Amino acid sequence: MSNEVEKYDYEPFADTEEYKKVNSDIITTWIQIMIDKGTKSVDKLLDIATGAGTMVQLFFNLLPSNLKESAVLCLDQSGEALKLAQERLGKEIKKLNLINSQIQDMDLPDKSVDVALWGNGIHYLCEEEQIECLKRIKRVLKPGGMFFFNTAFYEEARPADTLPFYRSQVKNAVQYLRDKGIKREKTEKKAEAGKFLPRSHYESLVSKAGFSLVEAQEFAADLTKDAWEHISAFQQYASGALGGYPLEHASTAMKNAVGPAIQQHGEVDNSGTFFVTRNWLAISAQA
Ligand SMILES: C[S@@+](CC[C@H](N)C(=O)[O-])C[C@H]1O[C@@H](n2cnc3c(N)ncnc32)[C@H](O)[C@@H]1O
Numbered sequence: 001m002s003n004e005v006e007k008y009d010y011e012p013f014a015d016t017e018e019y020k021k022v023n024s025d026i027i028t029t030w031i032q033i034m035i036d037k038g039t040k041s042v043d044k045l046l047d048i049a050t051g052a053g054t055m056v057q058l059f060f061n062l063l064p065s066n067l068k069e070s071a072v073l074c075l076d077q078s079g080e081a082l083k084l085a086q087e088r089l090g091k092e093i094k095k096l097n098l099i100n101s102q103i104q105d106m107d108l109p110d111k112s113v114d115v116a117l118w119g120n121g122i123h124y125l126c127e128e129e130q131i132e133c134l135k136r137i138k139r140v141l142k143p144g145g146m147f148f149f150n151t152a153f154y155e156e157a158r159p160a161d162t163l164p165f166y167r168s169q170v171k172n173a174v175q176y177l178r179d180k181g182i183k184r185e186k187t188e189k190k191a192e193a194g195k196f197l198p199r200s201h202y203e204s205l206v207s208k209a210g211f212s213l214v215e216a217q218e219f220a221a222d223l224t225k226d227a228w229e230h231i232s233a234f235q236q237y238a239s240g241a242l243g244g245y246p247l248e249h250a251s252t253a254m255k256n257a258v259g260p261a262i263q264q265h266g267e268v269d270n271s272g273t274f275f276v277t278r279n280w281l282a283i284s285a286q287a
Helices: 017-036 054-062 079-089 127-140 160-179 199-208 225-233 235-241 247-256 258-265
Strands: 044-048 071-076 096-100 113-119 141-151 212-224 274-286
Touching: 017 054, 017 113, 017 141, 017 212, 017 274, 044 054, 044 127, 054 071, 054 079, 054 113, 071 079, 079 096, 113 127, 127 141, 127 199, 141 199, 160 235, 160 247, 160 258, 160 274, 199 212, 199 274, 212 225, 225 235, 225 247, 225 258, 235 247, 247 258, 258 274
Parallel strands: 044 071, 044 113, 071 096, 113 141
Antiparallel strands: 141 274, 212 274
16 A cells, blocks of 8 residues: 555646536536426535535536525545635535545435535445445435436546547656656556446446436537646546556656647647547436
């Protein structure tokens, strides 16, 4: 086991236009589903894996005004992330509660939550943990309550024609580390985010946990060099791609490797900007 402490460095990616756009498109459909399902009020909203608060902020902003009176519970295992969330959300959301816990240990009263969100985080858990956590979420939701989650780490997230980009990025990154004389330190369990479970897994997961699947939809996001550099520098992403290397170095290597890989394998838009498309899977379920 490494003693290295991961720093919370997801925020720069979450602040990119591409990230905010794809996630607000997803949330817009979730809110419409909630309304179509007859949701009249949201007393309590639970946001799982809040991070710096991007998802819950988008969700709250897009809620119709008659649904904005809700208390918001933000849960994350990272105290550092929750501090950022407090700074961002504190002014806008009057009834904000932070819960510093892993989702696996979430201990909220049964049938106390109207809507639960889990943005960009379910893929960190193994299949067994996912099912246990979904059962837990079902218990804390009121009957008929809605549960939404999304991920860009699933089998179909990387269209076949984009795979050369990833291969080339990792190859360039490993070369960079070799040139610097940085060696792999440890062999560790493959990061769960690197597992890329298929869409069908997530569709059946909700039913196995006792939810009704309402909708599964995919959204394509054209990520430009800046966005790829931010996500590649995110230490959890870099360690998923380059397991075993010291985190700081893996993160720098992955970031530096974006430029040549995107120029060689990316597509080019009308303004001459390189991009690589990534898919997001969005799931809506009802308790
Ligand atoms: C990629 S960020 C997503 C942040 C935000 N939900 C969004 O969509 O922009 C993932 C977050 O999940 C948190 N996280 C990872 N595993 C977790 C777990 N088992 N329980 C609670 N939080 C977890 C991390 O600390 C991080 O803040």
